[in-house]
Amino acid sequence: MYHLDGTDILNEKYYKQTKSVCPECLGKIDAEILEKDGEIWMKKTCPEHGDFKDKISSSAKYYKWTHYAQRDKDGKIEWQFLKNGEANAPDCKSEDPRGCPYNCGLCDEHLSTCSLALIDLTNRCNFNCNFCYANVKKAGYLIEPSLEDLERVMKHFREKAIPAPAIMFTGGEPSVRADFPDICKMAKDLGFKEVIAATNGYGFQRKKGGLEFTKECFEKGLDTLYLQFDGINDETLEKTRGIKNLSKYKERVIQNCREAGLTSVVLVQTVVKGITDLEIGNVIQYAINNIDVVRGIVYQPVSLCGRITVEEMEDIRITNADVIKEVDRQTNGKIGIENAWYPLTTIVELGRIIGYLADVEPVEFTCHPDCGFATYLVVDPDSNEMVPIMDYFDPLKIVDFSNRFWRKIKHKEKEQIKLFENVLGDFGKTLDKGVNWLDKQQLRARFLIGMLQYTKKPGKLMEMFSRMLLNGEWESISAFTHGSLLISSMHFQDAYNMNIERTKRCIVHFGVAMPDGTIFEAPFCTMNTLHRPRIEKLVAKKMTAKVENEFDTAKGERVIDAQEVQDEIHPEVAYNGGTKKGEKKK
Template sequence: MYPPRDLPYTTQSICPECFLSNDEVNVINAELYEDDGKVMYKKTCEKHGDFVDVYWGDAAMFKEASRWWFKSVGLDNPRTETVKGCPEDCGQCPEHKSHTALALLDVTNRCNLRCPICFAVAAEGGTIYEPTPEQVFDMMKNLRENEPVPAPALQFAGGEPTVSKHLPQYIKWAKGLGFKHVQIASNGIRIGNSKKYFQELREAGLSTVYMQFDGVTPEPYITARGNDLLPIKKQAIQNARELGMESIVLVPTVVRGVNDDQVGGIIEYAVENSDVIRCVNFQPVSITGRIDHASRQEMRITIPDVIHLIDEQTGGKIPADVWYPVPAMMPVGRALGLMKGAPELELSTHFACGMSTFIWINEDGRYEPITNLMDVDKFIEILVDISNLYAKKKRAASKRAKAKLAGSIRHIKRKGILKDLLSAFLNRGDYDSLAKFMRRVIMIGMMHFQDPYNLDLERVQHCDVNYAVPDGRIVPFCTMNTIHRSRIEKKFAQPVDEWRGKHKPTQVEEDSITKPYTGA
């Protein structure tokens, strides 16, 4: 476990101007410090001067989150060597400190929308990045060769993955290669327009739709996406319901002044549709391109800012003090792995990358945070103790571990509700027994992807959301989208006409280039 963080301290970043002007990765020191209750981020480039930004909007929450940061391990088989240093050697390099929890694979940069806030900058530039089916298969296989833990979950992304005619086949391949969880990051247009196509993806093995969902009124979509997409989003959710698809994740990109007034409404909508919606994962906007300080501050919204807005807009039903950083869940994987005698996934991302909580939905539709049901702090501490029993090869560790879990009942405030949760650990040591419990639970998550202005290389080195790319590398999410994406796409992209000649596009594929969706 890492010691809690005291402010100020120094990390490393890059000069955004050097990179955005000349594609030069100029690594510079950055200081995190507290000012007016916020965590600020200051870095100085000899050429371009000072850059100051808000890192986290609540310094007290930052310090509390840092308590739950656990050490893990990187890959036993990194794909690159340490030559230039972070972030140039991404792939993962030997310096990386986490293994892949969620793998992403861009199947195309084509998209049937033209969103101004897209971090993938899809379908621009007159060239198409679209790995061949053979390359896609090799990338998936590469991810499953990760050691000590093969990548367990895969998300097909883009662009918009549903505009690739090969997507159903890719999903089948992924399941055949052993990915337990296969999802798509989608705007929902095609699965909203065609229930038949949605069913085809389901039959191929699709686990989850990670669906862009920016609000419960038309205005955020018109501003951020260029069209009122709310009706097609709702239709996609209805199609999921009719097809028995019970795993939709709503993904709002939160932009100050655009939809930050709707975070509570989005959660209420998820609760109303909890038969199919399993999670809401808010993403504070990542700023792409060159932008001046004043404009940046108008747009910038951080994880704690959104958490406080949720507190306010839900009338205190999801208070700001019930959130935990992602690595707080790492002891779950560690304990399961040690109890089963084989490595399991450990969520060991940096504590500042994301926060989450769970809400329990009562029979009458009211909801409350899971902290009302159990003492989460104590439960995590028990899992840490169990990990230590096994790691230190204590005698009769299995029996003692189960005794500790049985003893944890005293920390559960409503024992009947949580019997399935305990059963998952006491009876089988896996997640199967959670199904019944999870049907009454919605996860509320928060992930803030970095941009050149707030890039923190310490966060990068602990990233466990990684992209597979055609040259065999496995690249951390935030350096992919700030640094490596343009280079990779330049290396592997081809002119549109050349792609057409080789690919023989379907009408859906051609429309993604020439006729983006308008809702008309």
């Protein structure tokens, strides 16, 4: 497999010690990650609640590859998929002696910056999915930050030394908010390069006003819809969402995006064993059939909440490796587990080189190798068929070249050439600037030639790829992604499989405006596993009958006028203990 072929690494049993939490009391406990019968398992024992075990990966072989470290002759690690990033300064004091993950957030134990900021816009939703935690009916209270609160959170993410480049609005269903287009505009105005809505499609699919709403969101700055999309069969969708005939609903979202010019939809499939995993291949084909607007697919193996037995766990647990095996199987080996999938961290050095040479901030995917895997499909210009991008260029050689190139030049990022400054003063500084510029140009030429030699086919996509390498601009990245289909699998952690080493490297962070004026920032998995109930109680608003009964969740339709509900939520009242705008906080 890849660069492990011919080595003994795959024959060695995997074993590692880490920290996790007890699924019962959420206390911090020791855990072991070990190989058993070709799979990777986590085993842990809580002194009070006993033994727990959970499957981490159904392919020990693939797992070992993603945890492989290349060493030099002295045994020093030269390169691995586990990358260290540069974290921002902590936002809070680490007061809890237990350390991570109880000190969010963020505390000084966190190792990565935030690449994707998340804000829950509301917990109102027109659906009532049985496995969803963020729902007004289940919670019994309303969560809906005011525009002022949202601005505070967005500024928090943008004003850091290394700002978050992208933001995703989640919920509940974010598009039930009437001010959703203005929220998108606020995000764009504050400098987020990519503004994303995680949605079931509600506002965008409406028969009356859906197209206008889509257009308005797009014009005000919404870049991408992260569209809940469990399959193409109504039967599957009814099973997961409890609503009949949902495929037409999803179809209307795609059509309205197409007509509005919003050509970046990512289909998000929650993968549940025996229910939606059967539709993995269907979703790929659906994406290909709608390639003019669909940019990618994200498979999300379902996270587990609540208490379940080991047997129940084994029945329903599905891992990233299971997903990519299914993709392999359902595409008849066209997107194979052996050669098509790479951990998200693979491109860190490539991004750093582009960032350094083009003087732009790199997007640092320094998450843990277990967090997610991705591949790209592209149209082969010779056959007109969708093929993995590996047919277009040699990814491993490109990655290896990038890693070695970055090792050679990374010192230049911090040490500028100073030839004339000491001799000629200010004039020397100007000359040195010129020397540094020339140095970057020669490095850029070397890098481009290096990339070129591992490229197998010319075409429009490669033109965009070379633009990406040249300028690192978001426009080039965006145009490249419009010529390819990203397929990825992201497995969020729950209390059963939580690995604190993963948590410390999380790059997807929730932000919540707190009543005391601070911002609570927490990694995605710890927010949902540990912090959500406590934090939500601090920012919750009272539920009213109109809010509770706003939607017929058996049909996904609105039954109470939006304005009437909005009037009850009193958007002019900030969260801060119900303090009105302009009033002093107590």
